[in-house]
Amino acid sequence: MKNHIIFDLDWTIADTQKIHQQIESDFLRGKGLFIDPKEIWVRFAWRTPQEWISEVLLLNKINFHRDELELFVSKKDEIVISMLNEWKIELMPYAFEILELLHQNDYKIGISSGACREFINQFIVYFNLKEIVVASTSSNEVEKKKPNPDVFLTSFKKIENLFWIPDNKFVIWDWWSDVEWWHKSWAKTIWLNYSKKDKINESYCDFEIESLKDLKDILWFNN
Template identity: 30%
Template sequence: MQVNLETYKGIIFDMDGTLVNSMPLHLKAWQLTAEKFDFEYDEEWLYNQGGTPTYGIAELINAKQQRNLDPSALAVSKREFFDQIRHQVALIPETFALLQQLQGQKKLAIGTGADASTTEFILNTLDLLPLVDVVVNANDVERHKPEPDTFLLAAQKIGLTPDQCVVFEDTKTGLAAAQAAGMDCYLVINNKIARFVPKP
């Protein structure tokens, strides 16, 4: 689709599923955790929780499936499985090309629900850190997506107001966060920039 960024001064990219093709790895880690702890693995539902920190997803699993599993144990298991395969992470060509094109033209930020260590590993592995001005991860905010805090802090750190920024996201949770922040959003679907959603 045609992407028009002329009216924005800042571009905020989600990381997993938007800039990097890591969602299959996260889902595999959840699948292995589901097998280990004997809970239902719902791939589509889990994908749409993208942007929510691991512990938060564990709590949501309990609520959705009316279980009483230890969220900390689920989160530790998922992170351990993910860490075993995270080196397989790869860039998403379309959004990465856009990020490269915007160098020197716009303020660039990453706003992710991943924890600090995972974010650092992925951005260093793919050499993305030098390409952005600011990174906000799950450790930087108390309220996570679908709350707006991640994107609001990213805008603040690049010195812009929400209406001067646009978000690139791939999940319903991320879109909700962008809308709550008062920002326009481009949705990435199947590794392609596919849909524009204006702020409410």
């Protein structure tokens, strides 16, 4: 049986999102406003930095130049990349074990992420995943940010071009608010529910797990 599986990156296979949170928090601190980095993900996930930072600054009556904000956002990817080696980024629990097991069982594995292409490439090298991850897509490539299904569909298409049309396609992500988009990628959807939250619509989610190790219970393995 031929299987393809696409993973989200931040908080699904690694805690890379904390780099973005810290950089954005540091920018606001430079404006005299402190927002805990952990709070940024909870409050502003899936909004662009331009949108939510400008809104927060205006609400707090802090003067800023939009050109300055645009420059910060344009340079943010460079900062994130430079911090990959300095920051103590870790794979999520059981991530490497599961990726290796999927690879051993001939699952073709991809990554789809809102991160820039260079960061994804460096991430794959940094964690020695070059032999495991066969395709990846940055949302910048399709000019649509996640959770638009094109970000996943592009990774699936890349894998199909390299190998074959699969019998099964899976998408795995950790954020419920985006599950309604997952099923539009015509793949079986796996919700990595770290926070043990309630589903909003049962029909949008094929599988729910609380840890990556639970993939052993729902996917097909020969060993």
